[in-house]
Every structure is written in structure tokens, then in C-alpha cells.
């Protein structure tokens with residue numbers, strides 16, 4: 001679920017920021033299990049073996065657009081937001097994931113190479129591939145095929161769907177080439193760059209455009225490799 005065009009001027013009755021933020025000393029995620037950006041954080045927490053509490057937002061009441069939330073949690077009125085055990089608060093899903101990796105380095109899977117400078121550079125390259133090549137057309141396709149239908153009860157525009165499929169397909173052609181030479185986007189090992197793809201790719205597959213992945217053998221194998229990890233299965237089971 002990408003950002004929706006909720007009415008920014010609508011104000012909901014929500015708990016005061018202190019109530020929203022209250023932590024019993026554990027990690028708190030404010031978000032929704034069906035949100036792509038929340039799932040990105042949840043799968044990172046699973047890979048790191050970290051316990052947390054997911055506090056669902058009342059989106060039907062536009063809680064994320066309330067003044068309390070915008071002022072105290074996320075200035076753009078979006079989610080997820082993570083509050084760490086010491087009260088440290090951070091938003092933007094990819095930034096949250098990177099923070100968790102740095103903060104809990106010794107725990108669970110190492111998701112960002114830290115010792116080898118070239119491996120780290122290849123990770124950054126792969127993370128940028130996801131952010132600037134995969135995410136824009138993937139999100140556009142999800143907005144047209146999923147968000148429009150579920151949140152606005154409107155049928156997808158077939159011309160737009162065809163355009164977004166073509167945009168994403170042309171990027172996945174490059175993925176196909178990269179993944180013919182290495183099993184993961186950054187090289188030989190699974191990294192956070194692969195993980196970042198999981199939520200949007202899963203939505204695209206689930207809502208009828210899985211052929212974009214299936215029809216490219218190396219992309220298909222990569223998808224099977226990254227989506228069969230217990231961390232992602234655990235997030236899927238939360239729905």
C-alpha cells in the first residue's frame with residue numbers, strides 16, 4: 001500500500017502524543033501490517049530476531065493526519081514510525097531498517113556488509129537500484145491496481161496499468177541480466193537491498209502481475225530465494 005491521497009485537512013480525535021508514544025521498554029512500530037512500508041520494517045526486525053509491538057493506526061479516522069501525529073510522530077502524516085527501547089524515534093521505512101541494522105549489528109542476520117568496503121559499496125549500489133529503478137514503477141503499478149480498487153473503489157485504468165507494467169518490465173530486464181551473474185542484487189549474499197523489494201513485489205504478484213517476475217527465469221529464482229526466507233513468511237502470516 002503506497003501513500004494514499006488522504007485529506008490533509010481532516011483532523012481525527014486521537015490520543016495525545018504521550019499516549020501514542022508510551023513504551024513499556026520494548027521496540028514499538030506504529031504502522032499497519034498490510035502496508036508495504038511497514039512490512040519492510042517488520043521483515044527487518046524478523047531478520048534481526050528482535051521483538052517488537054506493532055501498534056496499528058486508525059486510518060479510517062485518518063489518525064496519521066491528525067495534528068498530534070504529524071507534530072509528534074511523522075511530519076508527512078505517513079507511517080511507519082519506530083520507537084526504540086530508549087525512546088529514540090525514527091520514520092522513513094528504509095532509514096528505520098538501516099538504523100536497526102547499525103543499532104543491533106551483532107544480532108540475527110547481517111543485512112549490510114560492514115567489513116569489506118567493496119561489498120559495502122555494492123550494497124549501496126543495490127539499495128539505490130531498488131530505490132530509483134524498482135520502487136517508482138512498482139509503486140505506481142500498486143497504486144493503480146491495488147490502492148485505487150481497495151481504497152477508492154475505482155477500476156484500474158488499463159492504459160496506465162500497461163504503461164507501469166512496461167516501465168517495471170524494462171527495469172526487470174536489467175535485473176534479469178544482473179541476476180544471471182550473481183544470486184543476489186548486491187552479489188553473493190542476501191542483503192537489505194534484496195529485502196527492500198519484498199513488500200512491493202509481493203503485492204504485485206498477489207494482485208495479478210506476477211508474470212513480470214515469473215517470465216524472467218533469473219528474477220523468478222531470485223524472488224523464490226528471497227521470499228522463501230522464514231522472516232518474510234512470518235510477516236506474511238501476520239496478515
Ligand SMILES: N[C@@H](CCC(=O)N[C@@H](CS)C(=O)NCC(=O)O)C(=O)O
Pocket residue numbers: 001002003004005006035036037038064077078079080091092093094
Ligand atoms: N517513504 C515513506 C513512505 C511512507 C508511506 O507512504 N506510507 C503509507 C503506507 S504504506 C502511508 O502512510 N499512507 C497513508 C497516507 O498516505 O495517508 C517510507 O518509506 O516510510
